[in-house]
Amino acid sequence: MIDQDGQVLANRNVPNGAEPILKVIGGLPLGTPAAFEACYGTSWLVELLEDYGFAPHLVHPSRCKAIASARLKNDKVDAAILGQLLRADLLPEAWIAPPPVRALRALLRHRVYLVRLRTRLRNRIHAIVADYGYDRPAGGYWTGPGRAWLASLQLPAVFRELVEDYLGLIDALQQRIDRLDWEIRQRARSDPRVTVLTQLPGVGPFTALVILAEVGDVSRFASARQLASWAGLTPTVRGSDRVAHYGHISKQGSVWLRWVLCEAAQTAKRSPQFAATFQRIATRRGKKIATTAIARKLLTHAWHLLTKTDQAAAPQPAAPQTAAR
Secondary structure (H helix, E strand, C coil): CECCCCCECCCCCCCCCHHHHHHHHCCCCCCCEEEEECCCCCHHHHHHHHHCCCEEEEECHHHHHHHCCCCCCCHHHHHHHHHHHHHCCCCCEECCCCHHHHHHHHHHHHHHHHHHHHHHHHHHHHHHHHHCCCCCCCCCCCCHHHHHHHHHCCCCHHHHHHHHHHHHHHHHHHHHHHHHHHHHHHHHHCCHHHHHHCCCCCCCHHHHHHHHHHHCCHHHCCCHHHHHHHCCCCEEEEEECCEEEEEEECCCCCHHHHHHHHHHHHHHCCCCCCHHHHHHHHHHHCHHHHHHHHHHHHHHHHHHHHHHHHHHHCCCCCCCCCCCC
């Protein structure tokens, strides 16, 4: 804690929890700004500060490190630096997503985790079947005929047990994935922005919701280029005088947003809208870079669509009435 003149009033460790923190800062006036780093498990701290009338400021870790790099680094030094930067209005901040956006992010990411876990279990079955010289059937393993084919294989007792356990886990995961898919479809139907985003090739309801959840308030970005830079889809630039060297994309920002856009680009690059651009870039730079370029174009189009939608939904000022003669 520091005062408006920069004098340190207190600097000590406090255990995690609402009660220990309120014992330290509970006597401060309402509206007191509080800075904290973006790290694991800070959602409860945001809610605590907001509920008790403080002004939370989420710190961008990498940018703060570039500003306040020091030879001595520990918790006390970091806390003092954050306080001084906040007092001088030099704190590099990150956007604090509101609770509904955080809840939507958690739901969508949970669905991705379950699908990835199901894929790992399926790959284990593929490995067991391949070890005994069996090739996968034409219809796959997971349909009715495929399950019957798996049951008919001559496998040792131990590996048969493994396959049955994996299949049981896959079925249990599938029930939860189906429930999440139903809930996601209901959310998509109730959000008109999803209808707007699904006009883009390769963008379905799930992809549209991920874009909305990760971007949040699109008005935070003054241009589509700023949004692409925030998402880490713009190349790094190192230049001196008139020479500039462009490297790989920065990969800053949301990992989930980049992932879902690259997945959508796999379909969008074959659409008439982007096929010519993809082929031109792929011939010169390769298919991977071309797919990333299509992902950035998808995000650019999404920014324009969302901006127009927000402007259309905003209340228009009433026209001045002409005075009667």
